[in-house]
Amino acid sequence: MTWISRGLILLVIALHLYIAWFEIFAWTTVGADVFSTFDPGLFPETVELAANQGVYNLFLAAGLIWSLLITDSQWRFRVAMCFLAFVAVAGVAAAVTIEIASGLPQFVPSVLAMIATTMAHTSRTDPVGEDGPA
Numbered sequence: 001m002t003w004i005s006r007g008l009i010l011l012v013i014a015l016h017l018y019i020a021w022f023e024i025f026a027w028t029t030v031g032a033d034v035f036s037t038f039d040p041g042l043f044p045e046t047v048e049l050a051a052n053q054g055v056y057n058l059f060l061a062a063g064l065i066w067s068l069l070i071t072d073s074q075w076r077f078r079v080a081m082c083f084l085a086f087v088a089v090a091g092v093a094a095a096v097t098i099e100i101a102s103g104l105p106q107f108v109p110s111v112l113a114m115i116a117t118t119m120a121h122t123s124r125t126d127p128v129g130e131d132g133p134a
Helices: 003-025 027-034 047-069 073-097 100-122
Strands: none
Touching: 003 027, 003 047, 003 073, 003 100, 027 047, 047 073, 073 100
16 A cells, blocks of 8 residues: 555544544533534433444444554555445435435545555556555
């Protein structure tokens, strides 16, 4: 992976760690600020639901962290693309079910990271698929 693809993956990781944090620990305060169009009375009633959702966002971040630690370039690429695709789908789901502005912060960086990671992977100099500089 190039520093651009790793940087974009780190951005997606940071975003999902932040989302997980406020959904698990600060739903009634930060969550109410993030989702300002929602009824404020909704937040105290949905603390457990948001915490559960936060765990899923933590799993997305964990999968992307794992992808950066893999030494085999083929597996690193596959795992990164898998978790980036999960994030992109989550962004689409948020855009459809909540509002488009809620999904874009997940969808756009994940798609950009997928593009950069794919470009880095396909530009490798080794044509037989062995670990190369990517």
